[in-house]
Amino acid sequence: MATQxxxxxEQVQEAILYPIDWxxxxxxxxxxxxxxxxxxVPGDINWFQTLGSATLTAFIVQALTGSILAMYYKPDPQNAxxxxxxxxxxxxxxxxxxxxxxWGASVFIILMFMHMGRVFLFGAYKYPRELNWIIGVLLLTMxxxxxxxxxxxxxxxxxxxxxxxxxxxxxxxxxxxxFISQFLQGGTYIDDxxxxxxxxxxxxxxPGAIIALIVLHLYLVIRLGVTSPPWSxxxxxxxxxxxxxxxxxxxxxxPGPRRKx
Amino acid sequence: MQxxxxxxxxxxxxxxxxxxxxxxxxxxxxxxxxxxxAGLGAVIALAFAFLWVRDLTxxxxxxxxxxxxxxxAADGPAAPGPAATSASVTEERFPRSKFLELSxxxxxxxxxxxxxxxxxxxxxxxAFLKQGSKDHDIGPLTDYPEGKYVVATFMSDPAQGxxxxxxxxxxxxxxxxxxxxxxxxxxxxxxxxxPVQPNGPLEESQKKQIRDVTLIPTVSIAGxxxxxxxxxxxxxxxxxxxxxxxxxxxxxxxxxxxxxFLGHPFSVSHVDGTGAGAKIHKWTLAFPGxxxxxxxxxxxxxxxxx
Amino acid sequence: xxxxxxxxxxxxxxQYKEDVKERGKPFYPFAMLHDTIMSLVVVxxxxxxxxxxxxxxxxxxxxxxxxxxxRLYDAPADPGTINFVPRPDWYFYFLFYLLRIFKWPETVVxxxxxxxxxxxxxxxxxxxxxxxxERRLLRRPVAIxxxxxxxISMGVLTYKGATAKxxxxxxxxxxxxxWAAKEGFTGNKQAIAGAKIFAVAGCLNCHTYLGDGGTxxxxxxxxxxxxxxxxxxxxxxxxxxxxxxxxxxxxPSFAGLGxxxxxxxxxxxxxxxxxxx
Numbered sequence: 001m002a003t004q005x006x007x008x009x010e011q012v013q014e015a016i017l018y019p020i021d022w023x024x025x026x027x028x029x030x031x032x033x034x035x036x037x038x039x040x041v042p043g044d045i046n047w048f049q050t051l052g053s054a055t056l057t058a059f060i061v062q063a064l065t066g067s068i069l070a071m072y073y074k075p076d077p078q079n080a081x082x083x084x085x086x087x088x089x090x091x092x093x094x095x096x097x098x099x100x101x102x103w104g105a106s107v108f109i110i111l112m113f114m115h116m117g118r119v120f121l122f123g124a125y126k127y128p129r130e131l132n133w134i135i136g137v138l139l140l141t142m143x144x145x146x147x148x149x150x151x152x153x154x155x156x157x158x159x160x161x162x163x164x165x166x167x168x169x170x171x172x173x174x175x176x177x178x179f180i181s182q183f184l185q186g187g188t189y190i191d192d193x194x195x196x197x198x199x200x201x202x203x204x205x206x207p208g209a210i211i212a213l214i215v216l217h218l219y220l221v222i223r224l225g226v227t228s229p230p231w232s233x234x235x236x237x238x239x240x241x242x243x244x245x246x247x248x249x250x251x252x253x254x255p256g257p258r259r260k261x
Numbered sequence: 262m263q264x265x266x267x268x269x270x271x272x273x274x275x276x277x278x279x280x281x282x283x284x285x286x287x288x289x290x291x292x293x294x295x296x297x298x299a300g301l302g303a304v305i306a307l308a309f310a311f312l313w314v315r316d317l318t319x320x321x322x323x324x325x326x327x328x329x330x331x332x333x334a335a336d337g338p339a340a341p342g343p344a345a346t347s348a349s350v351t352e353e354r355f356p357r358s359k360f361l362e363l364s365x366x367x368x369x370x371x372x373x374x375x376x377x378x379x380x381x382x383x384x385x386x387x388a389f390l391k392q393g394s395k396d397h398d399i400g401p402l403t404d405y406p407e408g409k410y411v412v413a414t415f416m417s418d419p420a421q422g423x424x425x426x427x428x429x430x431x432x433x434x435x436x437x438x439x440x441x442x443x444x445x446x447x448x449x450x451x452x453x454x455x456p457v458q459p460n461g462p463l464e465e466s467q468k469k470q471i472r473d474v475t476l477i478p479t480v481s482i483a484g485x486x487x488x489x490x491x492x493x494x495x496x497x498x499x500x501x502x503x504x505x506x507x508x509x510x511x512x513x514x515x516x517x518x519x520x521x522f523l524g525h526p527f528s529v530s531h532v533d534g535t536g537a538g539a540k541i542h543k544w545t546l547a548f549p550g551x552x553x554x555x556x557x558x559x560x561x562x563x564x565x566x567x
Numbered sequence: 568x569x570x571x572x573x574x575x576x577x578x579x580x581x582q583y584k585e586d587v588k589e590r591g592k593p594f595y596p597f598a599m600l601h602d603t604i605m606s607l608v609v610v611x612x613x614x615x616x617x618x619x620x621x622x623x624x625x626x627x628x629x630x631x632x633x634x635x636x637x638r639l640y641d642a643p644a645d646p647g648t649i650n651f652v653p654r655p656d657w658y659f660y661f662l663f664y665l666l667r668i669f670k671w672p673e674t675v676v677x678x679x680x681x682x683x684x685x686x687x688x689x690x691x692x693x694x695x696x697x698x699x700x701e702r703r704l705l706r707r708p709v710a711i712x713x714x715x716x717x718x719i720s721m722g723v724l725t726y727k728g729a730t731a732k733x734x735x736x737x738x739x740x741x742x743x744x745x746w747a748a749k750e751g752f753t754g755n756k757q758a759i760a761g762a763k764i765f766a767v768a769g770c771l772n773c774h775t776y777l778g779d780g781g782t783x784x785x786x787x788x789x790x791x792x793x794x795x796x797x798x799x800x801x802x803x804x805x806x807x808x809x810x811x812x813x814x815x816x817x818x819p820s821f822a823g824l825g826x827x828x829x830x831x832x833x834x835x836x837x838x839x840x841x842x843x844x
Contacts, residue, residue: 036594037599038593039593040588041591041598042587042592049598050598050601050606051605053605054602054605054609057605061613077423077644084640088639095617096614096617096621099620100614103613103616103617104613106658107612110658117718120693121704121710122702123702123707123710126700126702127698128576128580129694130694133694134694140690141687144658147656147658147659148659151656155643155644156640156642156643156644157641157644157645158653158654160644161455161456161651161653162659164455165453168454168548169662169679171548171549172548172550172675172676172679173680174680175560175562177548177551178547178551178563178564178565179565182388182389182565182567183388185388186387187387187388187392189417189646191418191421191424192424193387194424225584225587226598230704231703414649423643426645426646428649448647448649453679455652455653456650456651456653458650458769459649460769460772460821461767461768461824462767462768463767481823481828482768483819483823483824484819484820484821484823486772487772488652488735489652489666489733490666490667490670491667491781493772493773494819496823500672501817502817502818502819503670504669504670505672506672550676552672
């Protein structure tokens with residue numbers, strides 16, 4: 001069998017499939033991706049249900065542009081403003097990357113609110129998806145916190161004074177407020193260390209938490225399934241879509257002797 | 262599934278190679294630092310090499326293989342055949358597994374503590390330790406005409422640069438008990454810290470710049486106003502309308518060699534009277550938006566060290 | 568009863584899982600196509616905004632003039648400034664305006680942390696407040712009313728925050744010639760001098776004049792103050808002690824400006840007979 005001569009087409013297929021098989025055999029990752037892609041969703045899901053993945057896209061744009069901006073940005077009060085000017089005026093496409101990060105933040109936050117509104121109106125937070133709603137609300141607060149900490153970084157007048165007000169807002173929280181303020185500023189006032197603190201929180205701590213929460217959020221979406229719109233006749237949607245053939249498009253890997261089932 | 266004949270070719274476990282490796286390292290370090298250490302390394306390496314070789318030639322009888330085998334069997338996912346025996350083994354081993362579980366958790370906790378405690382301290386403590394400020398010279402007394410506010414902009418810590426720039430409204434009130442009296446008001450709104458503006462025209466033409474200090478006299482002002490949320494203050498810094506929860510903060514001051522020095526800022530609930538004779542109700546510095554007197558100040562019982 | 572409900576909802580969810588497995592469609596490519604189209608829209612909008620932001624900035628982009636979408640960057644941070652009006656990013660406008668609404672010292676903490684915390688707690692608690700399985704909107708009147716109220720109030724607060732005006736004396740003093748032209752007191756030197764003091768003395772923190780100034784604390788518009796013909800003497804007395812003339816007025820005294828300047832301001836106010844068409 002194995003020593004049979006292969007046609008050129010089969011050889012190409014072999015060359016493409018071999019690494020995929022190799023990866024699958026060692027990690028099971030291909031199977032996982034297949035499960036993700038070919039999991040069933042209700043037949044009548046709605047355009048409004050694309051808002052979640054749109055939010056994810058906006059977050060990815062933020063993560064990418066943010067990491068690139070970090071290559072040119074200098075988080076200290078002497079250099080922050082001039083590095084922003086440098087990025088905007090001198091670095092190739094710097095204005096574009098910075099603009100995408102600045103406006104991507106707004107789009108990200110609008111999309112989070114719209115996604116939340118959709119989930120609320122569709123009643124998609126109900127049993128058994130309560131936990132995912134809570135994770136979503138946490139993601140929303142983290143997103144707003146990203147907006148707040150990132151706003152200081154250009155170190156211009158707007159940035160500085162909006163941050164002063166924001167920090168003092170936190171400071172009016174009963175009992176803990178003064179401590180929160182002083183922790184955020186790294187001292188009694190915004191001083192030469194504050195910007196680096198905000199930078200670390202904005203760049204590393206909150207994004208880390210956001211990524212972890214997004215993974216959980218998606219895991220729960222996959223585990224619990226997507227809700228059909230509330231006007232569907234049955235819980236899983238009307239199922240009006242064609243039934244795709246079970247053997248048809250399922251194979252990213254060929255069925256072979258190495259894999260079972 | 263492995264053919265059993267493979268086994269005899271595998272040497273038994275032995276610790277001697279570790280000793281040999283340590284000896285080799287000492288030898289090599291010795292070559293760099295001193296021949297004496299190199300000699301010691303050579304002796305260690307040789308001794309362990311001898312033990313290792315003896316071990317290899319003596320076969321595998323000295324190893325602890327028998328002890329290990331049953332444990333592996335119990336830990337494994339247990340083939341369906343010997344279920345009964347593996348169950349009894351597990352029961353027998355229970356206290357040991359409990360011990361392992363607890364010690365894993367304990368050790369994990371210790372690792373967590375060792376890593377977290379300094380990291381959290383590193384993150385939080387500097388914000389609260391060594392706070393406070395040095396006195397700063399804001400120019401000779403002659404720059405401050407009696408009864409008029411001067412807008413004094415200075416660096417509270419020149420080493421930090423522009424980020425430490427502060428503005429104070431300074432008014433000379435004339436002498437009090439033989440000493441000059443000043444009213445020094447901070448420009449941070451007591452509502453949420455926005456920059457408070459003087460309600461009146463400035464004499465931009467008489468602007469003075471000495472080192473990091475800029476002085477602009479006012480013509481005359483009716484008080485101070487905050488552009489953010491509309492807080493208004495009178496000339497003593499008392500709130501007259503709007504949301505501020507207390508009067509404007511002030512700076513303590515001292516006079517040395519004919520120069521005015523500003524010290525630590527403090528909070529003020531309100532001021533009775535005006536000018537030199539005013540009675541200032543002082544409190545330790547609080548963040549904007551926090552009442553320092555009255556019922557609501559109970560919401561902020563502890564102030565971090567400023 | 569309750570346990571029956573729990574069993575029932577478990578059964579419904581199980582049924583849903585079965586149905587989706589049986590009759591659902593695979594996520595890829597059916598739903599994913601929609602997701603991808605939407606993501607393309609998102610990325611295009613973001614890139615488009617970045618491009619518009621840059622190319623509508625007047626001149627080359629080395630300036631700090633605002634374009635359609637605001638400045639590329641503002642003047643560098645100055646912690647000692649006395650003539651700057653801070654604004655938050657637009658998604659905090661609602662909070663910004665909320666803080667203007669809570670204009671009494673006793674209520675500051677409600678606006679700053681009270682309301683936002685309550686909102687957050689309500690948001691987190693929604694799945695536990697509304698435990699009915701009903702998802703059809705028309706049968707969830709409370710949810711409909713609540714969401715309409717939230718959208719309207721957030722929209723109004725954000726709009727008010729976005730359009731809220733502040734008075735920056737150093738900027739507004741440049742408007743004095745145009746005020747004089749519109750109100751027709753160009754020849755009146757007293758009134759012009761008064762207008763300049765009026766512009767920088769913080770009056771416009773609360774009052775408005777020909778579209779300039781903030782509307783804090785509900786202070787009236789003064790564009791047509793002179794039309795009331797109250798007289799110079801009244802205006803001076805009022806500026807010196809607003810509450811004496813007009814009891815309960817929250818306006819602070821401006822006696823500190825001195826009689827000569829108060830007279831100029833009064834002349835300006837009396838000369839303001841309303842904009843001429």
